[in-house]
Amino acid sequence: MIRVLLWLLGAVLLGGIVHLATVLLIPVMASQDAFARLSAFAPVNTVVAIPAPTPEKALMPFMDPAFVTSICRYDLSRGPLKLSVPISQAYTSVSFYTRSDVAYYAINDRAAGRRVIELDLMTAAQRADLPENEEITAADRLIVASPTTTGLIVIRALVPEPGWISAARNALAAAQCRPQ
Amino acid sequence: MPLLLGTAFALIVAAVVGLGATWVALTRGTAYGGVSIGAWTAWPKNGTAGIDPYARAMVARTGELPVGSGDGVAFYAGTDDSGQVLDGRCDVLLGGITPQARFWTLTLYDSEGRLVANSAQRQGFTSQEIIRKADGSFEILVGPRARPGNWLPTGGIERYVLVLRLYDTPVGMATRSGREAPMPAISKGACL
Numbered sequence: 216m217i218r219v220l221l222w223l224l225g226a227v228l229l230g231g232i233v234h235l236a237t238v239l240l241i242p243v244m245a246s247q248d249a250f251a252r253l254s255a256f257a258p259v260n261t262v263v264a265i266p267a268p269t270p271e272k273a274l275m276p277f278m279d280p281a282f283v284t285s286i287c288r289y290d291l292s293r294g295p296l297k298l299s300v301p302i303s304q305a306y307t308s309v310s311f312y313t314r315s316d317v318a319y320y321a322i323n324d325r326a327a328g329r330r331v332i333e334l335d336l337m338t339a340a341q342r343a344d345l346p347e348n349e350e351i352t353a354a355d356r357l358i359v360a361s362p363t364t365t366g367l368i369v370i371r372a373l374v375p376e377p378g379w380i381s382a383a384r385n386a387l388a389a390a391q392c393r394p395q
Numbered sequence: 396m397p398l399l400l401g402t403a404f405a406l407i408v409a410a411v412v413g414l415g416a417t418w419v420a421l422t423r424g425t426a427y428g429g430v431s432i433g434a435w436t437a438w439p440k441n442g443t444a445g446i447d448p449y450a451r452a453m454v455a456r457t458g459e460l461p462v463g464s465g466d467g468v469a470f471y472a473g474t475d476d477s478g479q480v481l482d483g484r485c486d487v488l489l490g491g492i493t494p495q496a497r498f499w500t501l502t503l504y505d506s507e508g509r510l511v512a513n514s515a516q517r518q519g520f521t522s523q524e525i526i527r528k529a530d531g532s533f534e535i536l537v538g539p540r541a542r543p544g545n546w547l548p549t550g551g552i553e554r555y556v557l558v559l560r561l562y563d564t565p566v567g568m569a570t571r572s573g574r575e576a577p578m579p580a581i582s583k584g585a586c587l
Contacts, residue, residue: 242448247456
C-alpha cells in the first residue's frame, strides 16, 4: 500500500515537472503563433500592410477592426534598423514584439511628440558598440534595444470613423523600416 | 517486475497529470495577475516584457498579439455584471462611462476571437462613433435585433466576448479599482 502511494507521489511530482516544462516550451515550439502567421506574409525588414480582420478571415484572433495595421518583420543580424512612421490624424502607435511575441516596447504618437515617429532599433550588443560621442550628438534620437535579433514591429493607425480610413492608410503607406 | 510496473504506472500518471494540467491552464484557465473591474478584466502585464509564462503560452497557442502597455490596455468581458455568460440571443445593455483615455474601441468577438458576421456589418464602435447623452455617458444595446441608437449586433451567436480597448490611457498595472477606472455596466435584458 505504502509502496503504491510512494509511486503515486513520485508520479504526481513528475507530472508537475511535465506541466512546467510544457508551459515553458510552448512559446518556443508554437508553429501557429503571431510571429509564424505574419512571417509567412511579410518579407524581412520591409513595412507591409496587413489586411483588416473580417468575420471570414483574420490573420490573428482578437485584432482590433478599428485600426489599419502594417508590420515590419525585422532581422537585426546585419545591423540596426531605422524606423520612421508619419503619424495619422487620430492616433498612431508602434509596438515592438520579440521573436516569441513578447511586447517589450510600445510608443504612441503623443509620447513621440512629433509629426513623425522616428527611432533606431538595435540589439543590446549593437547599442554597446555605438561610439560614445555619437550618442551624445544624437541625444534626441530614440533608441530601442531589442532583446532578440528577430521580431515584429506593429504599426497601427486608428480609424475613428469610417471616413478617415484613407487618411490612416496613407500615413502608414509612408512608414519605412530599413537597415542603416 | 514491480519496479518495471511501478515505473510505467508513474510515467503514465505523470504524463496525464502534466499534460492535463497544461491543457486546462491554457484553455480554461483565467490567467492570474488581472485587473478586474465589474465584469471586465484586463491583463496589463501581458503587454510588457514581464508577461508571465502561462500568458506567454496562451498567446503562443492562440496566435494573438497582446496590446503593448505603451499603446493601450484591453478589458475583456465574457459575462454580465451578475456573472451570467453573454448570450448573443439576448439583449444586453452596456451603459455608463469609460476610464480616461484619448480613444477607446469596443469590439464583439466569438469566444475564439473572431469577428461576428451580421447584416449591419458592424463589429464594434470607436469612442468617436458613439452617440452620447448630454452628460457624456452612453448606452450601447448589444443584441440580435436591430435597435435605434448605438446597436451592436451579435449575429445571434451563442457566446460572445466584449473587448473594450483604451488607447493612450493612464489605466494600467497600477490601477486597482473601479473608482480610478469606471467601466460601463453590463446588464442583461430579454432573450429571443
